[in-house]
Amino acid sequence: MDVDGAEGRAVGEPAGGAFVEVDGLEKVFAVRRRTGFLKRERREVRAVDGISFTVGRGEMVGYIGPNGAGKSTTIKMLTGILVPSGGRLRVAGIDPARERTRLARRIGVVFGQRTTLWWDLPLIDSYRLMHRMYRIPDARYRENLDRLVELLGLGDLLDVPVRQLSLGQRMRGDIAAALLHDPEVLYLDEPTIGLDVVSKARVREFLREVNAERGTTVLLTTHDLQDIEQLCHRVMVIDHGRLMYDGALAGLHEAGESERTLVVDLERELPPVRVPGTRVVRVEGPRQWLAFPSSASAAPLVARVASEYPLVDLSVREPDIETVIAKMYAERSDDRGGGAGVNTGGAVR
Numbered sequence: 588m589d590v591d592g593a594e595g596r597a598v599g600e601p602a603g604g605a606f607v608e609v610d611g612l613e614k615v616f617a618v619r620r621r622t623g624f625l626k627r628e629r630r631e632v633r634a635v636d637g638i639s640f641t642v643g644r645g646e647m648v649g650y651i652g653p654n655g656a657g658k659s660t661t662i663k664m665l666t667g668i669l670v671p672s673g674g675r676l677r678v679a680g681i682d683p684a685r686e687r688t689r690l691a692r693r694i695g696v697v698f699g700q701r702t703t704l705w706w707d708l709p710l711i712d713s714y715r716l717m718h719r720m721y722r723i724p725d726a727r728y729r730e731n732l733d734r735l736v737e738l739l740g741l742g743d744l745l746d747v748p749v750r751q752l753s754l755g756q757r758m759r760g761d762i763a764a765a766l767l768h769d770p771e772v773l774y775l776d777e778p779t780i781g782l783d784v785v786s787k788a789r790v791r792e793f794l795r796e797v798n799a800e801r802g803t804t805v806l807l808t809t810h811d812l813q814d815i816e817q818l819c820h821r822v823m824v825i826d827h828g829r830l831m832y833d834g835a836l837a838g839l840h841e842a843g844e845s846e847r848t849l850v851v852d853l854e855r856e857l858p859p860v861r862v863p864g865t866r867v868v869r870v871e872g873p874r875q876w877l878a879f880p881s882s883a884s885a886a887p888l889v890a891r892v893a894s895e896y897p898l899v900d901l902s903v904r905e906p907d908i909e910t911v912i913a914k915m916y917a918e919r920s921d922d923r924g925g926g927a928g929v930n931t932g933g934a935v936r
């Protein structure tokens with residue numbers, strides 16, 4: 588399979604550099620709201636409010652944010668479905684809104700909530716139609732189809748009408764459809780939504796392989812943070828149309844100013860433990876939970892508790908990513924309420 592795509596590098600595409608370039612991108616929707624009998628109010632929604640990032644060839648990047656943050660709007664602009672209101676956007680050196688058809692041959696899109704397959708046709712017929720639509724050379728089509736069918740376990744499903752497929756089967760069918768024409772970049776919008784644990788694992792494993800084997804650039808939007816944890820080193824967090832974090836997944840913890848927890852089991856029930864640099868967040872019988880900043884070392888705290896209290900056992904718990912991100916969203920909302928600037932903490936440009 589062809590890592591660099593059938594058409595090679597586009598004119599203007601930076602060599603080996605950024606494959607997706609987004610600079611000050613904006614999308615403003617005008618919405619009309621009925622405010623009374625015959626009265627309408629015109630309001631602007633800044634769905635994407637000046638975001639900038641670049642994605643290199645072969646990168647696999649998570650794009651996350653709460654509902655209504657602007658993720659789908661960004662993806663729609665990247666695919667050329669929506670025209671930006673401002674800013675600059677290039678994918679493989681192509682302006683998506685101006686050359687949507689040319690770009691379509693180089694990108695693959697999977698919307699977990701919708702299918703790109705023909706509902707009443709057997710799966711294989713959708714693939715045959717795509718073979719023609721994308722003008723995929725016969726040999727490459729057959730080679731790709733065989734490989735995708737094998738990797739995604741679609742062999743027994745090819746003659747089944749799409750409407751009869753389970754959600755997990757349909758999703759695998761959609762992922763194959765998005766990759767048949769050797770796209771260089773794959774946009775995935777909730778690719779594991781509604782799937783059981785086994786199907787999720789299968790889809791994730793496959794995406795890892797495609798990224799590693801073909802060097803496909805992947806931009807992954809999801810509410811399932813396990814998708815991100817298992818697939819992406821880099822994550823971008825968007826909220827209210829603005830990028831609030833762009834960096835390593837590991838760095839999110841610092842950006843969210845997260846806390847670790849020291850769980851101590853004492854010999855008996857005692858009043859809350861008092862150790863500087865910690866605060867007791869929960870007490871249950873002789874067990875107490877002490878929160879302390881993730882950046883601080885646990886060793887001196889443990890030593891102090893052990894010397895001053897009748898300690899039986901202890902453990903240190905790392906913050907989970909859900910908690911960290913929920914905290915970031917909450918802090919960001921507070922910032923907006925108070926009119927303060929964006930607290931990014933990450934490598935946002």
Ligand SMILES: Nc1ncnc2c1ncn2[C@@H]1O[C@H](COP(=O)(O)OP(=O)(O)OP(=O)(O)O)[C@@H](O)[C@H]1O
Pocket residue numbers: 616617618632633634652653654655656657658659660661
């Ligand atoms: N066609 C449209 N007309 C008006 N407003 C829109 C339109 N599309 C999106 N919006 C608004 O833009 C904002 C961003 O929406 P978007 O769908 O990009 O969010 P999202 O991050 O993908 O959310 P979700 O996780 O719920 O899918 C929301 O306030 C939404 O209501």
